[in-house]
Amino acid sequence: MRRILTIEYNKLIGYRAFWVLPGIYAILMLLFFRIFTRLDMIQVNGERVPIESILRMEKVWHYLTWFAGFFHYLFIALIILLIGNEMRNGFWRMAVTSGLRRVDLLTGKWLVMGILSLFSTAIVLLVGYLAAGFAPVDIPDTAFPLQLATLFFLQAFCYIQFGLTAGIWLERTGLGILLVLLYAMAGEPLIGYFLPTAIKEWLPLNVFASLIPNPVLEDVGLGTSAITTGLALTRSAVWLALLGGLAWLKVRNTDL
C-alpha cells in the first residue's frame, strides 16, 4: 500500500491540474463563505426573512455541504484528466510490463480519490467553522457535524468514482469530461423525465445527490427529497460497487 502511495505521489507532484483544480474549489468555497458572512437577510418565496430566524449551525452545515456538492464536478474532471493522461501516454502499459498488478492501477486511483474526498470534506468543515466564527450573529451549536461530514465524504467519493469509470471507458480526457457534464446536466434529467419515479430515483447521480437532500426545498416547505438517508446510502453503495466493478472489468481485460 505504501509503495502504491509513493507511486501516486511521484505521479501527482509534477501534475499542475492536480494542484489547480482543488485550489479553485478551495478559493470558490472561501468566497462563498465571504458572501455568507455579509448576509443578514435572505429571500424566501419573494419574502425577505432576517437571517437570524433560520440560522442554526445545523442549517449552516446542511447548506454548506449541499452547496459544496456542486464542486464534485471539478474533482470528476480531475480524475478523468489523470486517467486519460496515464492511458494516453502509455503509462499503464509501462506500469504493467514493469510488474505492477492491474488491480493496483485502480488501487492507486482509489487512494487518490479517498485523499481528494477528504480534502474536499476538510474544506467544507473549514469554511463552516470560519462561517460560525465570523457570522454577523451568534450561531448556536457548533458541534462537529459527524453525519453530514461522513455523507459528504461518501458523496464526493461516489461522484469521483462515476468520473473514474467514465474516464476509463471513454479513454479520452476532453470528450470524457464533456460527456459526463452533459450526462449530469441534461442526460440524467432527460432520461428521468421518461421514467417512472421509482426507477428515476435509481439513476446514479440522483442517488448520490440524495445523500445530502436539498435544504432549500425543505426551507420553503416543499418537503425533503423523496428517499431517506438510509435508502440513499444503500443505493449509493450499490452504484459504487457497480461502477467499481465496471472500471475493473475494463482494466482487467483491455490491451494496454
Added chain:
Amino acid sequence: MNIILKTENLSKRYGAIQALDGLSLSIPRGSVYGILGPNGSGKTTALGIILGAIRANSGSWSWFGDEPGPEHLRKVGSLLEKPNFLPYLTGERNLKIVADIRGTGYDSIEPALVKTGIYDRRKSNFHTYSLGMKQRLGLAAALLGDPEVLVLDEPTNGLDPQGIYDVRQLIMDEARCGRTVILASHILDEVEKVCTHVAVLSKGKLLAQGTTAELLKSADVIEIAADNLDKLQSVLEKNTLVKKIVRNGNILELTVDPATPMERITEPVARAGLSATHLLRRATKLESRFLDLIKGDN
C-alpha cells in the same frame, strides 16, 4: 532451468487481423534472442503478451519455468515499442516510479542514467526530450536494478547512427554480463550483428527459429543449365546437398551450403550424361535469405 521464456501457441486477433498465429518459442538463458520480422509481423504483439500488457486470445507462456505473474516481470527490464512516460514529469521522477514498481530502490537510477548517456538531462521534463533521448530514458528504465532479462522492442528506433551504435554496444555489454536479451527488430543487420538466436516472424507466424549461425548463415547459389532441363532437375533433386531448386527461365538456381565442393554437384550431372551449358557459382547475401524466408510464406 535453462529456458527463461517459453510460449506455446500464442494467438492474438484484432478484428479481422490475425496479429499473432500460434507462436511457440523457447528462449534459452544467456542468449541474445532476436525476433526478426517486417513491420506488422506481430513482434510487438508477441512481446506485449508475454509482458502482460496485451491479452492473448489463446495460448500460454511461462517465465523462468513458472506461471507468469507480476513478480516475474519485476525481474525483466523492458522497452515495448516506444518509451512510455508521463510527459509532465522529469526523466528522473519517471524512473523513480519505475523503480518503485520494480522494487529496485532509487540507488539504481543514477548508474542507469549514466550508462544510457542522459544523466545531464535527468531534471528536464520528459516532453522536452528529443526522440533519441526518450528512447535512451526507456533503455535506462529497462536497466534499473540489473534485471535478469531485458526485453527490447526495436530499441534503436529514432536514434542517430551514433545512438544506434551505442545501443548495440550496450546490448552486447549486457549480454556479456550474462543477461538474457530478447530483441525484436525488423533490421536484419542488427539481429545478425547482435543475436545468438533468432526467430523469424511473418504475418504473425513463426517461419523459422534457431541459432543465428544456422539460420542466417550465407548460402551459395549455383546457376546451372543444360539442354534437357527437366532431366537435369530430376538428377539434382536426388542430390541431398542441394537445399533448394528454383527454375528461372532456362536456368536452375540451386541453393547449397558454402562448404559444398563444386564437383559434388557437377559429377552426378555428368554421370547422367548431361553437359552443363551454363555454370556459375555466387554467394548470396543474408538479406535475400531473409526475404526468401518471408516470401516462402506468401
